[in-house]
Amino acid sequence: MTQLLIPFPFPFVFLFCCTLAAAQSPAAAPALSVPATVAASPAPTGPPSVISILKKDGRFGLFIKLLQTTKVADNLESQLLDSSNGLTVFAPTDSAFSNLKTGTLNSFTDEQKTELVQFHVLTSHISPLQFQTASNPLRTQAGGSTELLAMNVTAFGSVVNITTGETNTSVSNTIFDDNQLAVYQVDKVLLPMRFYVPLPPPPPPSPSPKKLSPKASPVYVAPVDSAAEKCLSIAIYATACFMLVMAAFP
Ligand SMILES: *[C@@H]1O[C@H](CO)[C@@H](O)[C@H](O)[C@H]1NC(C)=O
Numbered sequence: 001m002t003q004l005l006i007p008f009p010f011p012f013v014f015l016f017c018c019t020l021a022a023a024q025s026p027a028a029a030p031a032l033s034v035p036a037t038v039a040a041s042p043a044p045t046g047p048p049s050v051i052s053i054l055k056k057d058g059r060f061g062l063f064i065k066l067l068q069t070t071k072v073a074d075n076l077e078s079q080l081l082d083s084s085n086g087l088t089v090f091a092p093t094d095s096a097f098s099n100l101k102t103g104t105l106n107s108f109t110d111e112q113k114t115e116l117v118q119f120h121v122l123t124s125h126i127s128p129l130q131f132q133t134a135s136n137p138l139r140t141q142a143g144g145s146t147e148l149l150a151m152n153v154t155a156f157g158s159v160v161n162i163t164t165g166e167t168n169t170s171v172s173n174t175i176f177d178d179n180q181l182a183v184y185q186v187d188k189v190l191l192p193m194r195f196y197v198p199l200p201p202p203p204p205p206s207p208s209p210k211k212l213s214p215k216a217s218p219v220y221v222a223p224v225d226s227a228a229e230k231c232l233s234i235a236i237y238a239t240a241c242f243m244l245v246m247a248a249f250p
Pocket residue numbers: 154155156159160161170
């Protein structure tokens with residue numbers, strides 16, 4: 001009778017362990033249902049949205065994408081609310097971007113892309129007429145004070161020429177103007193000279209991002225491990241008990 005019982009406990013213990021492990025490991029699986037977050041529809045009042053204005057036109061897809069990825073767009077509405085100076089945006093068309101030398105945009109760092117977008121936004125509203133009396137260089141969000149980030153305009157009649165030292169073009173069209181926000185179409189991407197002229201002082205060391213925070217081992221590993229450990233100890237305990245019983249009753 002005892003001999004018949006010998007092979008029983010081992011499969012039983014392992015079956016039990018497997019059930020234990022199986023029951024524990026999928027516990028961490030997250031529920032698939034994602035709470036539906038519905039984007040709030042824009043309030044009917046408040047400052048106009050540059051993105052909406054450009055989207056409505058349909059020729060500024062790349063500039064919209066840049067405004068969004070660099071997060072420059074995030075601040076435009078609050079800036080319009082906070083400042084009585086307004087804003088002016090020079091929006092390059094999609095063909096302006098495709099006329100850049102191949103790989104130009106990809107050669108820019110994320111910082112340069114942000115600076116490029118900021119360079120297309122003036123810190124005050126300038127109406128078409130005011131271009132004739134605007135004092136150069138214009139102030140852009142990229143910082144208009146340094147010579148290498150200068151943007152100058154010369155206007156005669158309805159022709160408004162823009163030069164950055166790197167790009168010469170003119171304002172092609174007024175997309176939007178409400179005396180607070182002006183959005184103009186330009187057919188060239190306005191490239192700051194700073195991107196092409198080496199700076200005299202070495203660039204400041206970029207703050208090292210905290211990349212080294214140790215990544216926790218994947219969450220699903222832990223329960224499996226502890227289940228396996230539990231399994232092992234149960235198996236050892238069961239085996240020991242069984243040995244004792246076997247030794248006591250040969
Ligand atoms: C604007 O640029 C065009 C072409 O470069 C030039 O012929 C014209 O004289 C310029 N106008 C002004 C007001 O600078």
